[in-house]
Amino acid sequence: MAMIPMPDKDTPVWTDAEMLECVNVLPEAPNVKTFTFRPPSGNRFVYKAGQFITLDLPVPGGNVQRTYTISSSPVTQAYLSVTVKAQEGSIGTRWMLGHLVPGMQIKAFGPAGLFHLPSNPDGKFLFISAGSGVTPMMSMAGTLFERGEEPDICFIQCANRPAELIFRKRLEYMACRTNGLQLHFVVNQSDPYEVWTGYRGYFNQLMLGLMCNDYLERDVYCCGPEGFMEGVREILNALGYDMDRYHQESFQAPAETKEELTEFDDVVPQEDTKAHIVFTGSNVSAWCSETDTVLAVAKEAGLNIPSGCTFGVCGTCKVKKVSGDVHMVHSGGISDEDVEDGFILACCSNPIGTVEVEV
Structure with a gap:
């Protein structure tokens, strides 16, 4: 493989008219690898931290185009890296993991995307990711770190187990070189025969408060599976x-234009919207606001629902919802099976319209 010259400020900028050459492959985690590319001409890469590139992959049966977030930092313009994770049913990514090796050339398009740091990223940031959604966060954190200035980042990464925390060692190295990068890892379960002393379970609002108590002052960037991002928005x-300061990237359809940006239709309880709760076991009903909780309305009506934490953790206030809709944001105190069976936690459930509850 021929040596590719290093770019300088006078080096032309790479365009997608030129193929990219794979120069390095690095295993990161189970079914996860980082592929590094450079153009044979030695041209330099110019992009924004968080943007993506589209690769034209020569899989059996015909080429497919797959979009991958760039995981390297644009501060270094000599190369570009993507970190890919094979999902169930993956075609292009499986081909990359099994066949793409240094020396091979790939057609690419981009970079593109509106999910990226601002031109002058001098604020306070909260990065929240799950699974391979950490890739744009790595690019952003690397950019802020490599500028040589003290960043202000709270970095929250979630995974199924510790071995699946992509970039964990690299992030820990960065964090030990600056006071401005605070790391928090959340896993669902431990690895066999390994000690895990960090957070365990599903990311929730209680964890957020413990990890980053000044989250209201930060710009939030989020990436991960759609259900995960919906949960973060609910929290x-x-x-x-202030959701005007919230930014997210989708695994499924990263936006290239403003018209493609997702408009969220999240349910947000409104203080000036009335709701009605019927407590069927007590023959009592009460009007309230959508921002009132079922527990608070019950107490105001003189009814007793046993409760403990009032944060959606302990599960003490679990009651059966007979009909209607509630907006519930809990912190792990109720199982998915109970929710499917119609149960709610009264302390963190806001009534939407008319709701009937067995109390």
């Missing part, structure tokens, strides 16, 4: 966060 909405 932030429930906590009164």
Whole structure:
């Protein structure tokens, strides 16, 4: 493989008219690898931290185009890296993991995307990711770190187990070189025969408060599976966060134009919207606001629902919802099976319209 010259400020900018050459492959985690590319001409890469590139992959049966977020930092313009994770049913990514090796050339398009740091990223940031959604966060954190200035980042990464925390060692190295990068890892379960002393379970609003108590002052960037990002938005909405400062990238359809940006239709309880709760076991009903909780309305009506934490953790206030809709943002105190069976936690459930509850 021929040596590719290093770019300088006078080096032309790479365009997608030129193929990219794979120069390095690095295993990161189970079914996860980082592929590094450079153009044979030695031209330099110019992009924004968080943007993506589209690769034209020569899989059996015909080429497919797959979009991958760039995981390297644009501060270094000599190369570009993507970190890919094979999902169930993956075709292009599986081909990359099994066949793409240094020396091979790939057609690419981009870079593109509106999910990226601002031109002058001098604020306070909260990065929240799950699974391979950490890739744009790595690019953003690397950019802020490599500028040589002290960043202000709270970095929250979630995964199924510790071995699946992509970039964990690299992030820990960065964090030990600056006081401005605070790391928090959340896993669902431990690895066999390994000690895990960090957070365990599903990311929730209680964890957010413990990890980053000044979250209201930060710009939030989020990436991960759609259900995960919906949960993060529910948490932030429930906590009164200014959602104009919230940014997210989708695994499925990263936006290239403003017209493609997702408009969220999240349910957000409104203080000036009335709701009605019927407590069927007590023959009592009460009007309230959507921002009132079922527990608070019950107590106001003189009814007793046993409760403990009032944060959606302990599960003491679990009651059966007979009909209607509630907006519930809990912190792990109720199982998915109970929710499917119609149960709610009264302390963190806001009534939407008319709701009947067995109390």
